[in-house]
């Protein structure tokens with residue numbers, strides 16, 4: 094009897110999963126998928142393909158709009174630029190994506206990116222002002238000093254050495270910089286051991302996001318709860334978060350009040366509510382500041398956001414510069430022309446127009462974040478393609494595919510050519526290139542990221558030339574994580 098009941102239960106469960114997750118009820122183009130896997134096997138993701146490669150191959154087969162099923166994740170990929178514009182300008186219909194909120198909540202339960210509505214506004218009012226353009230400029234010298242430390246490390250190596258650890262070096266640099274900017278804390282990521290403990294823990298932490306991307310959330314949560322590896326990583330990261338918070342708590346209230354307009358950690362700790370239990374009982378509308386758990390959540394979110402995305406962009410920068418010596422020469426010529434050959438000063442920084450184009454071209458050619466996602470809050474029809482969508486549908490817009498779509502660019506988008514932004518592609522359609530997202534949930538760290546990249550690349554170009562290490566070690570390729578990182582970067586570093 095027990096066996097029969099178990100069999101009936103298993104059959105009903107399979108039917109439920111098949112009906113809920115693996116039955117297409119749409120007239121949207123799609124490839125027939127497999128039970129439990131959807132299109133995961135066809136996509137090549139399990140064999141190491143990246144999501145940009147998958148979107149490009151599906152687009153070639155199915156057109157601008159198609160449905161994709163990657164394990165338990167089902168999304169509708171929209172690549173028609175007018176519909177893309179419509180999505181990002183109708184925030185009441187297309188809100189923050191539920192799937193990524195569920196997935197990221199496992200890692201960052203109280204970080205801005207996983208919040209919506211009133212709670213999002215409460216957190217945003219505390220952290221957003223710190224990322225305004227004017228606030229960021231004061232970090233200029235700090236970014237230069239950290240970059241100089243990296244240059245010093247490189248100086249001690251032989252000029253024939255091929256550096257294949259550029260991703261790791263970039264991550265260490267960005268961790269060091271963001272430690273100071275965000276937390277007034279020295280992670281010693283460049284001066285200490287090569288394999289910084291926190292950088293390594295964050296790398297492993299983010300490596301786990303991929304496992305969860307295609308599983309139902311409850312299964313992933315259960316896996317994480319019992320994974321000793323995850324528990325170990327979490328303990329390491331928490332140790333740093335508590336240390337930084339404790340360090341800030343030793344500051345006087347006066348010092349904190351003074352610094353809270355410019356320092357993330359001071360602003361977060363200044364918002365700490367002393368009676369946490371009373372705070373938990375309040376309705377969202379009554380709440381004002383943050384409780385300890387929420388502060389730790391925000392610290393972790395900014396640590397990850399400040400570390401991962403910009404270091405990926407920097408690694409792409411070094412790889413692409415090594416492949417384009419002519420671009421390096423032009424940056425160096427601009428630095429000389431603007432008389433910033435050895436002293437890089439903020440006043441002259443805006444005049445580096447060609448360098449701005451290079452940074453833009455790097456972000457267009459290899460956007461670190463592969464896609465932006467939204468979830469429908471009600472039924473809707475896309476105005477251009479006429480596709481009917483339903484409440485709860487997950488929409489994906491592939492940044493990579495749009496920025497390489499020849500319909501939206503005058504100069505071949507497969508070319509790495511920064512000059513395009515001075516001429517023919519200066520007035521490109523804004524929805525063909527938005528590596529920081531768009532609309533009400535666009536990246537709040539974008540001014541900081543652009544500024545960091547520009548200062549770092551300018552400083553590097555004042556002293557070194559990156560030389561292509563050869564077709565195999567410097568082949569590029571993709572590693573799919575939270576961001577799309579280059580797989581093979583191998584360069585020689587020549588001091589000028």
Ligand code: HEM
Nearest residue numbers: 206398399402403406462529530531534535536537538542
């Ligand atoms: C090159 C570097 C970066 C890239 C390419 C990037 C890209 C993105 C993208 C595509 C989104 C989603 C936007 C959307 O849904 O419309 C995002 C969100 C976000 N980013 Fe960035 N980002 C970068 C650096 C940073 C930095 C340095 C920070 C802060 C330290 C940061 C903080 C955030 C936050 C808090 C969100 C969530 C915003 C929200 O949910 O409303 N990002 N970023």
